[in-house]
Amino acid sequence: MKTINVVINGIPVQLERPMNIVEAAKRVGIHVPHFCYHKELTIYAGCRICMVEVKGKPRPVAGCSTIMSDGMEVFTESEKVIAARKGVLELQLLHHPLDCPVCDKGGECALQDYAFKYGAAQTRFIENKRLIPVNYNNPLLERNMERCVSCKRCVRICAEIQGDWVLSDMNRGSRVTMESFCGDESECVHCGHCLSNCPVGAIQSRLYKHVGRPWYVDTEAETICPYCADGCTMTLQTREDKVLRVVSDETYSKGANRGSLCVRGRFGYDFPNSNERLTTPLVKKDGYFVESNWDEAVAHVAKRLSEIKSAAGPDAIGAVIGGRNTNEEAYLLQKFMRTAVGTNNIDNMARMGHINALNALEAAFGVAGSTNQIKDIAQAKAVLLIGNDAATENPITGLAIKKAVLKGGAKLIVADAGRNMMTKHSSQRLTYRAGSEGELVMGLINAVFATNMHDADLEAKNTSVFDKVRAKAGKYTPAYVSEKTGIPAEDIKRAATVFANAKPATIVFGKGITATADGFGKSLALADLAFITGNVGKPGGGINPMASKAGEQGACDVGALPDRLPGYRKVSSAEDRKRLGGLWKSELPENPGMTVGEMVEAAGAGKLQAMYVVGANLAYELPDTKNTVEYLKKLKFLVVHDIFMSETAQLADVVFPAATFAEKSGTFTNSERRVQRIAPAMKLQGGARPDGEIIAAVSAKMGRPMDWEPAVVMEKISVSTPIYAGITYDTLAGGGVQWPYYEEMKSGTAVLHAEGVTGRADNTDAGVGEGAALAGKVFPFVADITVSLYHSGTTTRRTRGPNMVVGKALAGMNPSDASGLGIADGDTVVVRSSTGELRLPASIDKAVPSGVVHIPAHFADVCAGTITGLVLDPAGKTPVARYWPVAVTKA
């Protein structure tokens, strides 16, 4: 396309592609006022404040809907334009309540700004204003339609980006309001897109009501959301060291999320302010915590660890880091364990599932990470979403999938054993029996080969791999798989056809695969499916594993693993031990350590005597709560870092008060390998300290001083961790990079293996196992234990927003199952398993498949671990706890 030359307010502008006047003017720093225009949305051209003059045209034209053509000359502030704006503003303000003093939008309101600029201070309107009551139907939002300028951005963003269609413009003419169906906002997922996009004060946050003014903010920090592993860029605004609110990127351009957030990110921001925060180190004496001070507590920990180490050896000590810690902290902890303590007993909470995906991708293609990037999913022509409810667990990935469907017309195949909120966007839903996910994937592979839909060119170059995959899939005929999974054979064939014929097609998967038996083999089978269909190395193709928490991918990357050093180098490799040992000036232990599950078991068996737990709530997050607590209690010494007195901290001998993400620096690496910086928005609360600083203090006390300042630690990481080579805080400025980073090109890698798969190692025979039916006579249901959109752990339990929407755990049940058991919505049910029972209210939900009871994982009073057992999968030593057989009765 040839470039276009235009003139805007006398300034010549060259445009490389046709664009509208608002965007073109932006290029030269000219703001054309607008309400309804939004670059991510379809053009609406309704507000008419963007009128500009085009030379040769008798009447003004709308800047948002007029595409510039070569030679066009535009005036954005001419007399005519100003007259037009005044006229439109006068009309815009006729019925506006003019209640700026009590409106939270004051100071950042487009209507206020334009009225100020174009002067519509007096009105000639003498009739009565329209009165519309404020609508409080949404727990987190208020809608004030008197202030609405009818730009319809809320409606459009809800439909076009969020894909939820909760809102519509209702009625006609001057009676138009933006509303949900009869005001019922029960379909709302509280992403707050409508809130962040309202240019005026018509939609407001109930959490932020009369909390602040824009000029009231004293610190604003662009940072990364600490919740899920999508790693959203967002801005925290604070005043006097309290978080006021979260705002999202108005430019819709940064990071993986590009301006979008989910309810946790947007409304789950106030836990740093919680008065339950730990403020001082606590040391247990005679069964009771006593307040201590840092020097004393650090000395005590160093002394006890040293004692145990010398008495029982370094392998009697283990450490675990949680999913919300930074890469730097994970790095420091593993280094501390490997040098100061001298053991490989270090693990992180990616062990709960994600590690299987990483190991499988490494086995398949040589790199332990997602092959692609989240936003590219939008380019896919088909998406296989399996064992992951992206709308709930990884909402921004969910948005990319929705974009593929809504904008690109992609076909979405949702495969899940349980409830999956992406189903409404799917063209095909495969509901398999929990446990049979492996058979399904193999069945798809089988069908692809059976109909010759695999990539024949690729096969020619990789004959042995293809042969092996083909052979492995041989027995998984549609009929066999249908019997195992409960999915009609035709549906399996149809899904395989859709997936194999779409180019590019991508796979997104999560704990529904990785946290089940043979999670490694199943992940590997998915990698094979992506490979044989020729999708690896293609933008919008590939295979995307979803980590659960913000810190999981990074903790693995930097070596917080019992068998891996930083950069996934094997502990068993003498060469790598030597290289790192040289850097760290230490001899590194040679025997692979224990995983978190093994540590807990070893604690129970008395083999592990001390644990150092940073930001992980083991007594709550691990399955089999009862035994886990018992085992942890057997430890001679337990150190816990946390921000709250978690269930695990209560068992500890020493508790260190840790800083939250809002108070510290560091990096998180999201599911797509994107390393991104978090930045402090406020001073440390109470006596809290960053985890890194605490680890370094203990290490120093044990004779191994370490630098802990995050930027310095990153420098060390980039040296010791080959996949992070070249990454510094400077390279990360402006949205982060996806490792591996190439210094010469100053860029990360969005698509791995673009030059062809180099590492497809046919070095593993791992299969998908035999999906034995989980449900049986005694326990006829399968509990599907997942995160809720509103809660993801200890933190969300202390936030106001999410709790205002979902305050208690509910057992989701299919209507027919419920009626069969005489259970009505809201009735208390008993969910019983071989290990324990839960009592909670039932929620009748069509979206839950029959035979499944949906249990959210993150409520204090209903701890899902109560009903699961600690069973470690042989390959990844992952606790198999996503699905668990249970019986359900009415209480």
Added chain:
Amino acid sequence: MDRILLKNVDVPNIHDIDVYMAHGGYISLDKAFAMDPKDVLEEVKRSGLRGRGGAWFPAGMKWQFCVEVPKFPKYLIANADEGEPGTFKDRPFLETDPHQLIEGMIVSAYAIGASGGYIYLRGEYPDGYRTLNTAIKQAYDRNLLGKNIKGTDFSFDLTVHRGAGAYICGEASALIESLEGKRGQFRVRPPYMATHGAFAMPTVVNNVETLVNVSHIINHGADWWGSIGTKESPGPKVFGISGHLNRPGLYEEAMGVTLRELIYERGGGIRGGKKLKGVIPGGVSTSMLTPDFLDMKMDVKSLQDAGSAIGSGALMVMDEDTCIVHIVWRAMAFFQHESCGRCTPCREGTDWMLQILARMENGGGRMEDLDILADVCHTIHHNCFCPLGEGAVMPVLSSLKYFRHEYEEHIKAGKCPKGLRARVRH
């Protein structure tokens, strides 16, 4: 002029396909199918047929744009929304003589290469809905619709889509939005209908009367057809005349008939021997004119020159006793009610003007209100998104121009001198 389009409206049961065929119906199909579609299109172009829906765009040119886009399927839509107040000219083709429309659509679709057709019928015509559905069924039964029509390669499906009361859905792009199951609102362009019309495919939207003319052009040739009427606006036209007339109703005339002929000859003059005060020449959204224009020809150019528009050819006649302010108020009530609400000027402007006009009728009008009305009209006219808003200001602006004194009398009297009141709608 002999009636062409309305020739058979009085024939009993002309809605029945047998009766229709007995009166020469569907002959144009044979003629058209014997021709290349290109030639059919050429014939229509040559006739000079201009759209009868209000904008008077040359039909052949519109078709040509659509034909040139290599995307299939293409759609042909008959605009049977007939919403412009004062207009009732399409009704005979929907309720009485439906096959004439169907025949016109088949020939047109053949020329355009359209395989899908819809008649967007206003919800207010339930009889038309039934009649059209029956007629379409009859046409399917005779293989005049559906696959391989009359054994040719040409296939065309036709469906009636029933509106539900929204004037704006008569605007072609809003109509398509509504056809697609959305709130019928004007579409941003580009993209244009010729490339991205209904279901994102090339689409032609034509008024019912436009399409009805097509079979006559094919039957009797473009030359004959083009010889009727004036050069720039050829052809026959059904004028609907209403208001204070002795014989209001539908009259088929050659384009270029004068206003005087329509009022005093066809319409039988003003009722009760009263004097003429003014006319609204082409539906409520056209500017009103005074008796000074009686010798004006009813064609596109003449009305444009007069500062008005021929619109749908819906002439409303007002006698000397008419309260212009009341009529303008009522017209504004219509626009306020029908404004879709999308753009600020039209949504708020019509609402405000309605309140001002009501105040004038009911007492409380102020001289400065006249400036406000003019300003608001200006703001709407310059800044609104679609032609509905542009139309909404016409009654106000034209009445301010020709009948300003009536407003002033209202203001001075503090009420309507004729004792009329503006109602609040429930």
Added chain:
Amino acid sequence: MIKLSDKTIAAIEENATRYPDRNSVLMFGLWKAQEELGHLSPEAIEAVAEAVRVPRAKAQGVATYHSLYWKKPVGENVIMLCTNVACTLMGAETILEHIENRLGIKEGHTTPDGKFTLQEVECIGSCGYGPAMVINETFYFDLTINKIDDILAKL
């Protein structure tokens, strides 16, 4: 929740075959539901949305956009009287006043016995024969007060 009759559902499915995109059936579905249920209550709109498979907010947006979908219950006989310009010129307002007085209700309301709803409407395409009105799909033209009395007495 309201269930639409099998007949209505079948009609919706039949209508769906006539468009390349199912969304187009929404207006037809709303019409059918109104025929079946008398008016489009929120539940009815929800049922249509479900049958057509569109979001219920969207269905409500479309239903509230159009004047001929009744969102409130209406009487046995819905009198739709045109008062647009042509009919007003011919005296529609006197007719309106007369009907209001006769029925004892204001425009936009329904008689307490549920027999009549009186609705002022925009142009019904009968401009040459005004004042005009429609009652239950039957048109009445050239209305006078006497004619109105006759018509209403027979209903």
